[in-house]
Amino acid sequence: SPDRSSDPRAYDLDALRDRVLPHAEGEVDDSIPELADADPDLCGIALALPDGEVRGSAGSDVPFSIQSAVKPFLFALALVDTDGEALDRIGIEPTGEAFDAIKLESGTGRPPNPMVNAGAILTASLVDGEDVAARVARAHRGLSAFAGRTLEVDESVARNEHLLGDRNHALAHLMRAEGTLSVGADDAVEAYVRACAVLVDARTLAVMGATLALGGVNPVTGERVVPASVACDVVSVMATCGVYDGSGRWMRAVGVPAKSSVSGAIVLSAPGQLGAAVVSPPLDEQGTSVRGHLASEIFSRDLGLHVFAALCYRRRYDST
Ligand code: GLN
Numbered sequence: 452s453p454d455r456s457s458d459p460r461a462y463d464l465d466a467l468r469d470r471v472l473p474h475a476e477g478e479v480d481d482s483i484p485e486l487a488d489a490d491p492d493l494c495g496i497a498l499a500l501p502d503g504e505v506r507g508s509a510g511s512d513v514p515f516s517i518q519s520a521v522k523p524f525l526f527a528l529a530l531v532d533t534d535g536e537a538l539d540r541i542g543i544e545p546t547g548e549a550f551d552a553i554k555l556e557s558g559t560g561r562p563p564n565p566m567v568n569a570g571a572i573l574t575a576s577l578v579d580g581e582d583v584a585a586r587v588a589r590a591h592r593g594l595s596a597f598a599g600r601t602l603e604v605d606e607s608v609a610r611n612e613h614l615l616g617d618r619n620h621a622l623a624h625l626m627r628a629e630g631t632l633s634v635g636a637d638d639a640v641e642a643y644v645r646a647c648a649v650l651v652d653a654r655t656l657a658v659m660g661a662t663l664a665l666g667g668v669n670p671v672t673g674e675r676v677v678p679a680s681v682a683c684d685v686v687s688v689m690a691t692c693g694v695y696d697g698s699g700r701w702m703r704a705v706g707v708p709a710k711s712s713v714s715g716a717i718v719l720s721a722p723g724q725l726g727a728a729v730v731s732p733p734l735d736e737q738g739t740s741v742r743g744h745l746a747s748e749i750f751s752r753d754l755g756l757h758v759f760a761a762l763c764y765r766r767r768y769d770s771t
Pocket of ligand 1 (some may be wrong): 518619
């Protein structure tokens with residue numbers, strides 16, 4: 452009989468949730484009131500499989516703002532809309548610094564990568580549209596295609612992020628000064644914060660992750676959202692930069708390309724296998740959900756998802 456513990460269709464997500472729930476360490480983000488008010492005991496885990504089945508634990512249908520977990524999807528849309536030119540406009544090297552560091556590539560003035568705020572603000576400006584309203588609408592349509600349903604935007608999150616995001620405005624102005632951002636600084640921040648304010652739940656975010664993991668085709672709707680080459684580029688950057696200055700630790704422990712966010716969500720794309728999402732608001736020092744990191748580590752091992760699985764799980768290399 453098949454081993455229930457290694458089959459994603461039978462894996463017990465509620466048992467995993469119960470196992471990580473006692474880990475109450477970490478701090479809930481307080482950059483805007485809506486995030487500060489998040490329930491610290493929210494915890495949801497979901498998997499989206501290639502046949503379109505979506506499985507979720509308790510808590511996996513509770514909505515939250517997607518925040519930085521939107522960055523891979525925004526980057527995918529910008530790659531499509533610029534026919535790859537986004538790769539010339541934004542670097543793809545990890546920074547080893549916090550998500551909102553005031554830092555651009557020396558020499559070029561480009562943002563270091565699309566997974567940190569500077570890069571995501573530039574990414575939002577590269578999505579097709581002749582003005583900010585058109586770019587916001589295009590991003591919203593594209594994100595909804597990744598999700599397989601029309602997503603809502605939390606208007607008060609968008610407003611407060613625009614009002615209180617001084618570092619994001621500073622980054623946009625710095626990129627204007629360097630000549631790397633070609634739209635108005637305020638418009639670039641507006642498009643970025645409206646993408647961050649999109650509401651998802653763990654189940655929806657898992658479908659978005661699966662769409663990248665499965666080469667750009669949404670497994671629920673069957674729609675091709677982006678070309679496979681774009682999905683490959685995005686997942687590669689998630690692997691190296693997706694967890695900010697915790698990306699190395701994440702790759703060793705979990706081994707699945709992922710993106711973390713201040714709302715406590717993590718989206719994971721296991722290439723060719725599945726998408727997953729975990730949400731729990733308390734964050735560690737790198738801004739990664741504490742329970743999300745732990746749960747991901749456990750299900751990655753149980754389901755054999757580590758990209759270096761051949762080395763990580765086999766004993767044969769130990770015996771010689
Ligand atoms: N909207 C947040 C910000 O720009 C997103 C950051 C994050 O999730 N790490 O500060």
